[in-house]
Amino acid sequence: MTAYELPKQYNPFDTEAKWQAYWEEQGLFRAASKSSKESYCIMMAPPNVTGSLHMGHAFEKTIADVLIRYHRMKGFNTLWLPGKDHASIAVHTVLERQLRAEGKTRQDLGRSKFLERAWDWKGDSSDRITNQIRKLGASVDWQRERFTLDQGLSKAVIEAFVSMYEDGLIYRGEYLVNWCPASQSAVSDLEVENQETNGHLWHFRYPLTTGDGYLVVATTRPETMLGDTAVAVNPKDDRYQHLIGQTVTLPIMNREIPIVGDEYVDMEFGTGCVKITPAHDFNDFEIGQRHDLPMINVMNKDATINENGGEFAGQDRFVARKNIVAKLDSLGLLDHIEDYVHAVPYSERGKVPIEPFLSMQWFAKTRAIADFAMEQLDQHNSPQIVPERWHKVYRDWLVKIKDWCISRQLWWGHQIPAWYTPEGEIFVAHNETEAKAKAKAKLGREVELVQDEDVLDTWFSSGLWPFSTLGWPEQTEDLETFYPTSVLICGFDIIFFWVARMTMMAGYFTKQMPFKDVYIHGLVRDENNQKMSKTKNNGIDPLVLIDKYGTDALRYALINEVVGAGQDIRLDYNRKTDESSTVESARNFANKLWNASRFVLMNLGDDRPKLPALAELESCDRWILSRFNQTAQMVNQQIPKYGLGEAARTLYGFIWNEFCDYYIELVKPRLQSEDQRSQAIAQGVLLHVLKGTLALLHPYMPHLTEEIWSAVASEAEKPLAIQPYPEAADSLIDSAIDAQFNSIFEAIRVIRNLRAELEIKPSQKIKAVLQGEGDELHPCLAGAAYIKHLARVEELQIVETVPADLGQTMAGVVGTVQVLVPLTGVVDxxxxxxxxxxxxxxxxxxxxxxxxxxxxxxxxxxxxxxxxxxxxxxxxxxxxxxxxxxxxxxxxxxxx
Structure with missing residues (x-):
């Protein structure tokens, strides 16, 4: 096999590993901190360090890599910065499960030993997800990889916290939060998933203190009634207006609580009476604030009933639920029970129902920084959100935003930089030495300080990601060169929890939006068009498909399915065989290009001919060059505006149909002819179009195209990954030649269809007649040789009048030209x-x-x-x- 030949079959597995290693060893994806080139930067959405590659990751990172490779080839100083998130709750869940298996708790180890174990575990898990990202062909700058707990990002987090605290944007207070009893920590809204549950709605009677009857209230959580501090009715409700200001006696607890009027109450739901438990329900908390109601917490952190629960103290919340219902029934205060389907919020990590829990936490004020982000959106459309329909969703979140609980009762994470005196006075500082200095300056004496035990919400450090990864708070060259970044790529499910937090934090600290665009991609759905989820157990492991079909096939299949920006895609998959018709089609596409490339190489020999002058070209040469340049034009228009699926399908149509099925077939006779000049012209055009095609396709299928390129390109042109991306040559786009060949190919298609319908064998030559008038026949006359060759026609007549002696025929139509296939001697x-x-x-x-x-x-x-x-x-x-x-x-x- 010569240096210019390719193996008979394409082996993606060896090829992909080889080129991924080569690109990294050569440092091809390293960005320059200073460059005269225009910058293009994407920050990788950092996967959890606990994670493994799933189809959503594969889809998102393929989108990013197509954009990155395209812009690198277009001459940009391109940076795709990788990284991982420390994922506090996820890591705790894993490690505490391991400790339970050993009969231990994290408290048995102590904070220091637990963190040592976490860092050791992180090393192994981090390597796994890194290798999986590499396997996807991600062209990232691994030298700049960041981790949300690394030294630089930790410095940024502390600076951000101290600055916001000193500006009055961070405070500490006792408020209601989402509480996970399993991890015994506050959790963010994103870490809560609602699960539809078949439950009950219990209706209880609360006696009026006057003894004149009772009010019936309904609840799905009877255990919280132990902490009720009021019953609310709508002040417009004629049934209860006269009772507002009176009291009822809380059953079991025998506590007198007021009846209050509040327009929050829905008069049409249930009885129109609502029990109010400010310490255990978010809506009740707000009602309690409006009416100055006491807050009685009846639960411990592990969701057992505390001492405020009277006789139920020490019982698990669900045990207490049953016992409370039984007690009320025995007292004659259980009115009735109805079946009730409702959404129950679960802790995503702890896998248990969360509790709204009254707790001392740290909070960030968000109204002021949200207003700046909203001003940038309204006045400058910054960032630009693609597709545009998510613009309103993002804006609505900024409008409705509430203060953000940023503390977590965990050990793995950024420990809050706040220190306490024995009397509880708080000093926020960059480090303990600074905190002691602040305390001494204020108190006039040395004092012992204890650092806050809590860590910051993971989303706090993630909110700084676009600029902390570039060296902020230092004014680094990377920050100057690459910030603001070009585009953020993410799913719609984190618009609220990550995108908006990044824009708010960036606006506050840098006075700019952190990215110019936000591209919101859709979901990858399963073979039944269902959303993939852990609960449905219908996920598709991308690594299984990569091991079966190769990385490039999966990459192309995912992007090719995108019919519009942000649209969901469907991936056909057979779970019994691990086969995917969607990815198999992409593999067939790869094989088609491989075989076409082998054909070209075999017909070039050791020569690498240049593209001939336009005047020397035959008509089919001019046609393929016109189509190639139109394809380049279309792809260059689509990719920058995120039409990645449209560009992928444009490339597919050109490569499979026009280049492989038509042009290669059209020039085969010339490659075998004795006319050496015609042969050389065909070779030059073949090589030019093949190389251009490989370059156009490279962002989608980088390994395949690099492997073929290594055989067709000169040493000076290698590697393909950093070669210029093809631009359309307008002078070679010829609409007249396109129209002519459209007619030729349509005639070929009709003749082929007639052959198939008549069941004429491919080897059997036939006669054909094309009948029309004057100008209508010109394309066919010009392309007669092409029609005969590709339609396997032995004798072709192009006439204005149908010959009288044709006998029986089968007919088809090309525009206004009639296509006739005589049947005599061919078909019974x-x-x-x-x-x-x-x-x-x-x-x-x-x-x-x-x-x-x-x-x-x-x-x-x-x-x-x-x-x-x-x-x-x-x-x-x-x-x-x-x-x-x-x-x-x-x-x-x-x-x-």
Whole structure:
């Protein structure tokens, strides 16, 4: 095998590993801190250090890599900065599970030993996700990799906290938070997932203290009634207006609580009376604030009832629930119970229902910094959100934002830089030495300080990600060169929790939005068009598909399925065989290009001919160059505006249909001819288009294209990863030649279709007649040789009048040109009619069967949705085939 040959079959597995190693060893993806080039920067959305690659990761990182590789080839100083998030709760969940298996708790180890264990575990887990990202072909600058707990980012977090505290934007107070009893920590809204649950709605009677009756209240959480401090009614509700200001006696606890009027109460729901537990419900907390109600916490941090729960103290919340219901029933105060389906908030990590819990926490005031972000959006459309429909969602979140609980009762994370005196006075500082100096300056004496035990919410450090990763708070060259970044790529589910926090934090600290664009991608759905989730256990492991089909096939398949910015995509998958028709099609595409490249190389020999002058080109050469440049033009228009799927399909159509199926076939006779000049021209055009095609496709399928490029390009042009991206040459785009070849290819298609319908073997030569008027025939006349070659026509007549001696023919139409295939000596018409009638009978039988199945309401309701849709699609296809056969039979009937 010479240096210019390729193996017979493409092996993605060896090839992909080879090129990934080569690119990194050569430092091709390292960005320059200073450069005269325009910068293009993407910050990788940092995966959790506990994580492993899932299909959402694969999709998101493929999108980013296409953009990064494209802009690198376009000459930008390109940085894709990788990193990982320390994921406080996730790491605690893993390590505490390990400790439980050993019969220990983190308290047994102590904070220092626990953190040592966490760092050791992080090293192993971090390497796993890094290697998986590498396997995707991500062209990141690994030398700049960051971790949200590394020294530089820790410095940034402390600076941010101290600055915000000194500016009055961070405070400490006792408020209601989402509480996970499993991890015994506050959790963010993002770490809470609502699960639809079949539960109950219990209706209890609260006696009026006057003894004149009772009010009926309903609750899904009877255990919280121990902490009730009021019953609320709507002040406009005629049924209860006269009771506002009176009291009821709280059952079991025998505590007198007021009846208050509040417009929050929905008069139409239930009885119109609502029990108010300010310490255990977010809405009740706000009502309690409005009416100055006491807050009684009846739970411990592990969700057992505390001493405020009277006789139920020490009981688990769900045990207490049953006992409270039984007690109220025995007292005659259980009115009735109804089945009730409702959403129960669960801790994503702890896997238990969360509790709204009254707790001393640190909070960040967000109104002021949200207003700046909203001003940038309204006045400057910054950042620009793609697709535009998510603009309103992002803005609404900025409008409705509440103060942010930023503390977590964990050890793994950024320990809050606040120190306390024995009397509880707080000193916030960059370090303990500074805190002691502040304390001495204020108190006039040395004092012992104890640092706050809590750590910051992971989203606090993630909110600084776009600029802390570039060296902030120092004014580094990287920060000057790459900030603001170019685009953030993420799913819609973190618009609220990450995108908005980054824009708020960036606006506050840098007075700029952190990225110019936000590209919101859709979901990867399963073979039944269902959202992938852990609860449904319907995820598809991308590594399984990579091991079966190769990385490039998966990458191309994912992007090719995107029909519009932000749209969900569907990935067909057979769980029994780990096969995917979607990815298999992409692998077939890779093999098509590989085989075409082998053909080109075999016909070049050791020469690398240049593109000939335009005047020397034959018509099919001018056509392929026109189509190539139109493809380059389209792709260069689509990728910058995030039309990645459109660009992928444009490339597919050009490579598969126009280059492989048409042009290569058209030039085969010239490559074998004795006309050396024509042969050389064909070789030059083939090489030029192949190289341009490889460069256009490289951002999508980088390993395949680099491997082929290594065989076709000169040493000075290697590697492909950093070669210029092809620009369209307007002078080579020729609409007239395009129109001419459209007519030629349509004539070929019609003749091929007629051959197939007549069941004429590919090896059998036929006659064909093209009949039309004057100008209509010019393209066919110019392309007669191409039509004969590709349609396997031995004798082609192009005429204005149909010859009288043609005999029986089968006809088709190309525009206004009639295509006729004579049947005499080629087809037995009687036998053909019998075959068509037999096939039509089978089709009609299948149609009747499918129609009967789909008209059965029971089948349509009970069968899985994808089975029903499949049957409908099959019916539609069968009807179309029957229509075609009926038309052919009518044609044959007219011949008699």
């Amino acid at each position: 018409v009687a036998q053909l009619r019998q075959r068509l009638e037999k096939n039509l009978g089978k089709l009609n039988g299948n149609i009747a069967s499918l129609q009967g199945r789909l008209s059965n309401e029971g089948y349509v309701k009970k069968a899985p949705a994808h089975i029903v849709e499949g049957a409908r699609a099959e019916l539609e296809e069968a009807k179309q085939q029957a229509q075609i056969l009926t038309g052919r039979l009518e044609q044959l009937q007219q011949m008699n």
